[in-house]
Amino acid sequence: TGSSDPYCIVKIDDEAIIRTATVWKTLSPFWGEEYEVHLQPTFHSVSIYVMDEDALSRDDVIGKVCITRDMLAEHPKGYSGWMSLSEVDPDEEVQGEIHLRVEVQGSHGSRRLLCCTVLEAR
Secondary structure (H helix, E strand, O other), rough: OEOEEEEEEEEEEEEEEEEEEOOOOOOOOOOOOOOOOOOOOOOOOEEEEEEHHHOOOEEEEEEEEEHHHHHHHHHHOOOEEEOOOOOOOOOOOOOOEEEEEEEEEEEEOOOEEEEEEEEEEE
């Protein structure tokens, strides 16, 4: 039909912790949702899976982006830029990218705050 019913799943080290609302019939979704999650100091990655909800069959994975601990170490003042969606299923073509801003903010005791903002997607 030329549109999708997208939603996102956020995983920390392959454990799903957040599912956004579905935005119906669009290729330019806007969620406007905020979440606060406590990361363990030993975490390895935060992945954002972009999904397409399908009422008649299994939901399709459009693609994902992954923010790794190493990426954060390479950008100690934060990262802002476009990240291409990568494939999850090797049989599926992936198109799209997400403009992210990722910052590690000041410590709260022994904890640091990771702030990840999805600015836009296409």
